[in-house]
Amino acid sequence: MKVNVCIGSACHLRGSYSVINALQELVKDNKLEDQVEICAVFCLGHCTQAVSVQIDGGEIESVSPDNVYEFFDMHILQRLNA
Numbered sequence: 236m237k238v239n240v241c242i243g244s245a246c247h248l249r250g251s252y253s254v255i256n257a258l259q260e261l262v263k264d265n266k267l268e269d270q271v272e273i274c275a276v277f278c279l280g281h282c283t284q285a286v287s288v289q290i291d292g293g294e295i296e297s298v299s300p301d302n303v304y305e306f307f308d309m310h311i312l313q314r315l316n317a
């Protein structure tokens with residue numbers, strides 16, 4: 236699974252680095268390093284929904300440093316377990 240996190244300016248201002256760090260920690264804590272790749276990408280074109288995160292080229296989700304844990308459970312763990 237490839238998780239793209241936007242580090243364009245709008246997303247950067249809304250905390251993309253905290254989101255990336257949190258996701259990387261969660262991947263490590265759940266020992267998913269060989270299944271989930273977190274990548275920093277440039278503007279995904281959804282700046283008003285910053286921080287934009289896209290999984291495997293799918294829909295763009297709006298993630299914040301506050302809801303990143305929920306996002307990980309709902310969109311990453313559940314998808315891997317599906």
Ligand code: FES
Binds near residue numbers: 241277278283285286
């Ligand atoms: S800056 Fe992140 S979607 Fe545009």
